Amino acid sequence: MSLKDKLSELRQRGLADIKKSSDLKDVNQVRVQLLGKKGPITEVLRGMRDLDAEERPKVGAFANEIRDDLTNALAERKAELEEAVLNAQLAKETIDVTLPGTPVAKGEPHVIQQIVDQIEDLFLGMGYQVLSGPEVEEDKYNFEMMNLPKNHPARDMQDTFYITKEILMRTQTSPMQARTLEKHDFSQGPLKMISPGVVYRRDTDDPTHSHQFHQVEGLVIDKHVTMADLKGTLQVLAHELFGDKFDVRLRPSYFPFTEPSVEADITCFNCGGKGCKVCKNTGWIEVLGAGMVHPNVLKMAGVDPDVYGGFAFGVGPDRFAMLKYGVDDIRNFYLNDVRFLTQFTKKG
């Protein structure tokens, strides 16, 4: 058998052995057997000494070719087997991805807080300051400077928790208006503020009444602030809180601290304005009170009503939350049932 034939046979056998090898150890063995120093190729090559000088390079090239083939085949087989091993391992590691994730402790902001924050952020964006005043107020700021002198009939509208004759639990966050107006330096620019906070009324708690609830009062005072600005601002507020589809309408009302005074209704959530039980078939739901600041309020705070004027509004986050989420009992906000608190988590 010529050397060349030997080599051919070697290749055939080698390729078959490689193919047969079933694991990495096998492959390695085959490699050592075929290509090792004591392997048949080396041996064949050693036999080249006996060849003609003419034949030698040909056979040499052929032998190299065969060695390369076998080397490649070995590498290929090795990769194949390695992949198989990996696949087997991955298959073994497979888990049930439908099992629930490990619980994470996570807290939620109170739904009223969410609404207050939303209102704050909206008005911060429009250049308003956020101011919070004392919850225990003086009669002077809560009523008198709001154009509600001691014998004013509208005081009957607000049942008040008094502590002494002059000290009370604030019934509204409007006292912050008076406190701020007194101090504001209009040469530094207009006054634009909102005042969120807890307020108190002498009410018996039931599904629609709470002796403690929240209010956000807004106030803008400048040289040229119009009622149209009030309407526009309330529209922005309604759109922010409820969505663009909601419309705002104003109705005349009465508050001692504003003139003109209005109440603002927004499109009914339930029926979208068609009329239903929730809105008593009007298509509208009352959500807030507002108006142009009464000249007396400005005067009492030392602001010249002939030069400055503006608007004020007061919204109830509790009522907003009740309307927006269909909460049917205001007491839910203050009893803090965890099952209630963790319902308002959608942030997307």
Added chain:
Amino acid sequence: MKISYNWIKEYLDLNVKPADLAEKIERTSVEVDDVTTPSDGLKKIVVGHVLSLEAHPDSDHLHICQVDVGEDEPLQIVCGAPNVAAGQNVIVALPGSRIADNVKIKKSKMRGVPSAGMICALQEIGFSEDVVPKDYVDGIYVLPADATPGDDVYDYLGMNDSLIDLDVTPNRGDMLSLFGTLHDLAAIYDQPVTLDKPEVKEAGADIADQLAVHVDDQLSPQYRMRLVKNVKLAPSPMWLQIRLWNAGLRPINNVVDITNYIMLKYGQPLHAFDYDKFAGNDVYVRTAKTGEKLTTLDENDHDLDESDIVIADEKAPIALAGVMGGLSTSIQDGTTTVAIEAAVFEHDHIRKTAQRHNLHTDASQRFERGINQTGVQEALDAAAQMMNELADGEVQKGSVVGSSNIPEPAVIELTLTHVNTVLGTDLSMDQVTHILESLGFKVAVHDDTLTVTVAVRRNDIHIPADLLEEIARIYGYDQLPATLPTGRMTMGTLTDKQRLMRATRHSLEGLGLNQAISYALTTEEKAQMFMMQASETTHLAWPMTVDHAVLRMNLVSGLLDDIAYNSARKVKDVALYEQGRVFYREDGVDRPSEEEHIAGAITGTLMPESWNQPAKAVDFYQMKGIVAAYLKDMAVNGDITYVPNTDMPEMHPGRTADILIHGHRIGFLGQIHPLVAKKFKIAATYVFELNLQAIIDMPKQENQYDVISRYPAITRDIAMLVDNDITNEQVVALIERRGGAFLQSVKLFDVYDGVKVPKGKKSLAYTLTYQDKHETLVDDAVTQAFEKVSKRLEDDLGAQIR
């Protein structure tokens, strides 16, 4: 006030449905509570004529009636009313009819006798008990003799009218009358309205010879009386009764009904006295004297004092002015001479009297808000005229006038520019003038200026802003443009305090606590629990309940209430925090100071049991971890230390720590005392409360970049036995102090006091990490430092290094 749609239509040619009219009123004048048509929901209720009746054989009160309902055959109806009689026209609910409250009437048998329908009382077809004439309260109603059997009853009873219930704001007293409402509607619909004027037929003698009035005009700016003799008391005609009951008033007799009717029409409360019951011929309007008493029409006795205005005769008060008449001079069977009073009373007095005696009447409501002071005589005349027409009375000549101070109309100047500037509109002078004139105001225009003379009946209008409201509402708020304020830019930013408060909430939410908002008003006992500083309690003067009577001085008790609420509802895992104020008061000071606090409470587990991990019950260290993580977030400058506090009565004495920053106590942390937990009916609960204001006020660390060392760190573990009373804090402090320059951190990784440890000892194990930021640490340096610190532990703390 319920106002009748039909009555309005007598004056205004309105081509609108009642619901639309109501909406217009709501959007332009005052709120409308609802619009009702009394016949709505009723079906097959007709006039019946009782042909005959006989006693029910098996009943001592039922009657078997044969009733003509306009059909060929009479219906047999069993009726239990005591006042049913043959010859009456009655209200019959036919078989298949529907009466009040959606009740269906079917043919039935009553004690064996077939009954085809029901003879009804007014209450049964929806009338409120309060408005049913006294004669018919306890029985069926008897319709007029000329009613036609078989006709629907609704028109006979005014039930097809629509009633618009106005919720009149305190400033719009003028809307508490038909005429006031008509003035507003005239402007809204831009229609002229003509109101009828009374024409009194006088007869008899001059009133001045029969009656004199003496009036303090500070109490009663106007006081007028007329005298009507020979009145014949009788029920009012149906149309008048209908007007009253549709407005929510009970018809009584023609004289009393006329006074009420005039009040509805003009807004002027009147009172009718029985003149013959007066002691003497003089009537006084004065304040009551302390000790005087009066029994009012409703048969209640009142002790009067000097803040009450009374009408009195020579001897005693005969009426609580502007609120309610007295019983002794009231119109009763046998009354023949009526003194009609039309007056204006000072509103503050009326308000206080109504409040003090708890007598809020239709009259007091109107006087409190102010009535049309130009219409007093007119209302008086109209009443006299009606008593002549309906009660056959002889109106004596003239009126007696005790006071007649009619206020001057308000005259207000404003400019068109101002109107448009404030409203943001572009109205013309003509538009503005027209609106004001349509309200019945006089307007004089000079260049840009309007001089407006306001109708006296609109006592709510005094200043230009009041006129702006009139212009805006009649023009229509819908027509206002919607814009945003322009003018100088302002920055809208949160203050540092507000930012920190937000950060506080976000931090605690991230740590697993839900935000709670609890009541700030609590019980006296709870208000004073978990006190962080000495303070007086602050009590409400008139609380609604003892549960909410005192201002809280801690947040934790509120959170425990919340946990108790959850626990009672089988919610066992609760993790809450609250940010809110506590109220501290110094002795002798009325007003408490307010301090922002932050508190948390956890019970059950924060990590509920899951398929891959067991539930982990909350404990002290979990709460401490939360507090520590929160305080780290707030980055207050200064060391935070935890010092055992065994003295808080509401806290577990062995599991409570004061929290100190830089040596200042800012709060506490620990387990609720088991006895307190028991009282609240809650399981083991861990809480903390911090003075948030103090945290806000303290200096903070700034974020700063710290080079991350490229050189490897070396760690050494050390385990030691120490006496039980040696604290972790002592060990760590010593290691940190004596650990050498390269010590980066000390971390406790094991605490053991089990069987393998001698009694009175515990084993603590720490990992010490060393690192040099500038070069690779040499092992020798670490070993040296480590040995040094080990020695120190042995020497200073008596530790046995293991």
